[in-house]
Structures are given as C-alpha cells and as structure tokens.
Amino acid sequence: MLTILQKEFNAFLNSPVAYVVIGVFLVATGLFVWVFPDSSVLDYGYADLQSLFNLAPWLFLLLIPAITMRTFAEEKKAGTMELLLTRPLTDGQIVGGKYLACLLLALLALVPTLLYYFSVYKLGSPPGNIDSAATVGSYLGLGLLAAVFSALGVLASALTRDQIIAFVLAVVACFLVYTGFDSLASILEGAPAYYVSQLGIAAHYRDLSKGLIDSRDVLYFITVVAVALLGTRLALRSRNWG
Numbered sequence: 001m002l003t004i005l006q007k008e009f010n011a012f013l014n015s016p017v018a019y020v021v022i023g024v025f026l027v028a029t030g031l032f033v034w035v036f037p038d039s040s041v042l043d044y045g046y047a048d049l050q051s052l053f054n055l056a057p058w059l060f061l062l063l064i065p066a067i068t069m070r071t072f073a074e075e076k077k078a079g080t081m082e083l084l085l086t087r088p089l090t091d092g093q094i095v096g097g098k099y100l101a102c103l104l105l106a107l108l109a110l111v112p113t114l115l116y117y118f119s120v121y122k123l124g125s126p127p128g129n130i131d132s133a134a135t136v137g138s139y140l141g142l143g144l145l146a147a148v149f150s151a152l153g154v155l156a157s158a159l160t161r162d163q164i165i166a167f168v169l170a171v172v173a174c175f176l177v178y179t180g181f182d183s184l185a186s187i188l189e190g191a192p193a194y195y196v197s198q199l200g201i202a203a204h205y206r207d208l209s210k211g212l213i214d215s216r217d218v219l220y221f222i223t224v225v226a227v228a229l230l231g232t233r234l235a236l237r238s239r240n241w242g
Helices: 002-013 016-035 050-068 073-078 081-085 091-123 132-158 163-185 190-197 201-209 215-238
Strands: none
Touching: 002 016, 002 091, 016 050, 016 091, 050 091, 050 132, 050 163, 050 201, 073 081, 073 163, 091 132, 091 215, 132 163, 132 201, 132 215, 163 190, 163 201, 201 215
16 A cells, blocks of 8 residues: 555656645635735734635645546556556555545645744734634644545546546535535524534534534544545446446
C-alpha cells in the first residue's frame, strides 16, 4: 500500500493537478479571508477564521473530485488496470494506497492556511484573542471532510473509465452528502428534522467547528469513509470495467 501511495503521490507532483488544486484553494481562501470586504478579517473586526471554514468545504467539494477522478478511471482507460491487478497486491492495498495519496494532497492544501491563524493570532487585540479551540476543531473537521470527499471521489472513479464522468459523479455525491440531508431536514419539523440532519456531514462539521470534538462526530466521518472505501473495493472486485 505504501508503494502505491508513493507512486500515486509522485504522479500528482509530476503533473499540474497538484499545483492547480493547491493554487486555486489558496488564492480563493486568501481573497475571502483578507481581501473581499464582506468576509475579510480586517474589515469584519473579529479575530476569527470563520470565512475560511465556511468557504473551504465548498472548494473541497469541487477540488477533491478533480484530484480523485483519475485514480481508477485513468487506469481503466489506459488499459493498465489489468497490469496493476496482476501485481502481488490485494484490492484493499490498491484502494488504500490511491485513497491516501488523494487525501494527503488535499491535506497539503490546508497546511499554508496555518499562516492565516498565526496572522490573526498576532493581529488580535490583545494578541492571542482568538478562539483556538474552535479553530482546532474546524481544522479537524476540514481534515475529516477531506477524508470523506476523497473516499467518495475514489469510489466514483472506480465506477467508470471516463474521468469527466467520475468528476461529475464525485461532485454530486459530495454535494448530496454534505448539504442534501440539511436541505431535506429543512422541510421537516421536530425530531425527524434533527435525525435527518444528523445523517449529513454539515451538522457534524458545524459541531466540530464550535470546538466541540465529540467522538460521535468523528465516528460518523470514519464510518462514511469506511463505507465508501468498501464500495470501491467491491467495484474493483466485480471487474466490470470492460
């Protein structure tokens, strides 16, 4: 699995994909956090990074499928899938290696945004006047969100040999899981609305963003990732790419 991980991650670094994804993510978040008056920290007057954590999930919803779309679809289209499966590797190792490479690239895009935190930390009045617990929870939530989107993207890529179709499938799946249940809950009332909203990612992400790191929220993300990767493994096992 580590061999597959290294191979896939190096392939990302040797192509424009990694640099375009990271560049677009940083430019977009930088503009919203520091430049646009409606969301700028400098104009907002409060030492927090809420604009970053509100925008990042929507950027991930588009950018992570762009990363994952090639994982299996490209192998199938190029005819190298059969060669890969003849190697002494299990389906789980192949899926795990490709998935972790995509997730690592997505998390790499988050690393430079730590400069935003340190900048706001210093700009606060007094310095350090920022809710660090909420910030840590939000970063954890973004990491887990990236894990779910990466798993769904890899699953979508395993279902088709066309990268564009894989991208569209992944975007739709991520959108439905992230906001679909919230939209459904909005037309319900009482306990049903609450339980339906808990099926989606957004409710758990919001809880983490408040600094409330609950094991139930973390377990939810892990469960969704496990189900998506299991689905990917079953898709490979079916061998229906012909």
